[in-house]
Amino acid sequence: MISVGLGILLNPLNSSMISVAIARLQNVYQLDFTDVSWIIFSFYIASAISQPVMGKASDLFGRRKIFLTGLVVAFVASLLAPLSPNFGSLIVFRIVQSIGTSMMVAVGMAIVRIHITEKQASALSVLSIFLSGAAAIGPFIGGVLIHWWDWQAIFFVNIPFVAASFLLAWRIIPKDNPPTSDSRNMSFRKWFEWIDVSGILLFTVGLVALLVELLSVKSSGYVSLRNVLVGGIGLVALAAFVRHELKAAAPFIPLRTFAQYPAMTWVNVEFMLVNVLFYSLFFGLPSYLQVVRNVSEFYTGILMLSLGLCSLVVSPLAGRWIDKTGPRPALVVSAILMTFGSVWLVTLTPASPVISVCLALAAFGISNGLNNVGMQAALFESSPKEIIGVASGLFNTSRYLGTILSSLLIGIVMGDQFSSGGLRVLGIILTLVALSLVFMGRRRQESSESRIYFHFYPFFLLLCTYMSQDT
Structure with missing residues (x-):
């Protein structure tokens, strides 16, 4: 579990540490936020593609091999990224890093499920702490590293994690079973079709x-x-x-599933909007603090820690609450908190105490803790057991799409330079999105599945039928 945990934490850690390095990268490479935001886009697009592909590839090549290969790829990327001569090279190594870390996330849970046969739920909960904990404290770690060294440190810090995970995994994780004759004899053409x-x-x-x-x-x-x-x-x-x-016989994103299970589709739409809200604050606020308020990376990381700690503390409490009442009340409260946090952003001025930013961060942190459990529970409620694997894959895709949209939103609103006026505009947009989530949460059970079916399914089915024709 430790060997797997040290590997899978690298993906959320590297996706979150970068939030406090954006302003520094803008200065180093003389770029505006619109250009430097590709450091975010590239990572999440590569993760969205790599994780399902590597999950499939592990069935052919073995989970242990994919995990160890991912560690090697992540090591090479983390070593070369700080040496990038230009921003384009940094983007390339960032994509390679995303692919390597995604390889470990894609198979890490499966390795634990297969090889730990007792107290599996406890084992998986420990791994979830690696994932959520790394994402929560990533901005703080990034701020400290940049303060004491420079932006290159957020890549070099991966190397001890990779080395420890590789040594443990090489010695401890059992070897994969020999591949079946079908997988050994599969041609490149069939393999390409299989992973789409x-x-x-x-x-x-x-x-x-x-x-x-x-x-x-x-x-x-x-x-x-x-x-x-x-x-x-x-x-x-x-x-x-x-x-x-x-x-396609084995589609990368099974779109027909959305038409067949509209309640699940609705959950994915909500989850995408939740991530638009959360990551707009997560990536936007550190740059605002550093560029507009002249807060150092170190203190920005400390302020961002309030977001992560609130999320970590609330997640286990949310699990108990949702077990008793179901996901709907927790998700409504989460949407209300995000509305409060978004409105608070609108009220901030250049004269507002910097510490007051923590109110918005705490509101979003608590809501994130509720959403981590509540949206997953809502997915399980809306998805038939026989397609839960496909549903989980689509759920992660919704997360990545929400993250990409959040970066696009920040880039469009802020443009070349962060400003207090831009933050207020961003806060107004996020308030409208959060209010829509409040409405969705309250209508979740009032709107039956047949009603959602009436609104979305006929149109989507007609589109599917039309697009499926050969002519």
Whole structure:
């Protein structure tokens, strides 16, 4: 468990430490936030793609092999990223790092399920502490490292974790069973079809092209022919992706599942919005503190610690509450807290005490602790047991899409430079999103599944039918 835990914490740790390094990277590479935000986009897009792919690959090549390979990949990326001669190289190593750490997350839970046969629930809860704890204290660790060294330290800090995990995993994790004859004889073409390489490429091209187009329009202030062409490529790629996924035997994202289980679809929409809210604050506030309020990385990390600690403390209490009452009350309270935190952002001025930021952070931290358990429970309620694996994969995809949208929102609102006015605009937008979640939570059980079916299913089914045609 320790060997697996040290490996899987690297993904959330590296996704959260970067939040306090954004302002420093802007100064080092002379970039505005719109450009430097690709350090966030690249990591989450790569994670969204790598985790399901590596989960499938582990069935062929073995979970231990994938885990150890992921550690090697993460080690190489963490060693080379600080030596990047330019921002483009840093993005490349960041993507490689995301792929390596995703390999461990994809198979870590499965390794524990297979090889720890007693008290599995306790074992999995310990691993969840590695995951949530790393994400919670990542900004604090990042702030301390940058204060005492520089931004390169947030990559070098991975190396002792990787080394310890590799040595333990090499000695302790049992070897994989020999591959079956079917997997040994599978050709590259069949393997590519099995992991849906075509769907992954279309999804990546479409998403990246749209992000480039939107951020470019925001940066330049006008729509050029190049923007139109890039946006058109993105839309065509995503349309082709939808058509391909509806016909694929093993789709990367099983879109038909959304049409078949509308209640589960609704939960995923809510979860995506929750992550838009949380990560807009998570990535936006540290840059605001450093750029607008001139707070050092060290003290920014300390302030951000209030978010992580509140989340960690509330999560186990939320589990007990939700066991008794179900997820709906906790999710409504969470949405109300996020509304309060968003409104508080609107009230902040350059003269407001910096410590008052902790109120918004605490509100979002408590709500995150409630959401960590509540959204998962809502997913289990809305998803049939026979598709729970697919549902969990879609759930994680919703998380990553919400995170990507949050970075896009910050880039569009803030533009070249953070400002108090930009933070107020961001707070107003987040308030509207949070209020919509309050409404969704209150209507969750009032709106029956048949009612949601009436609104969404006929349209989606017609779209699926049309896109599935050969002509």
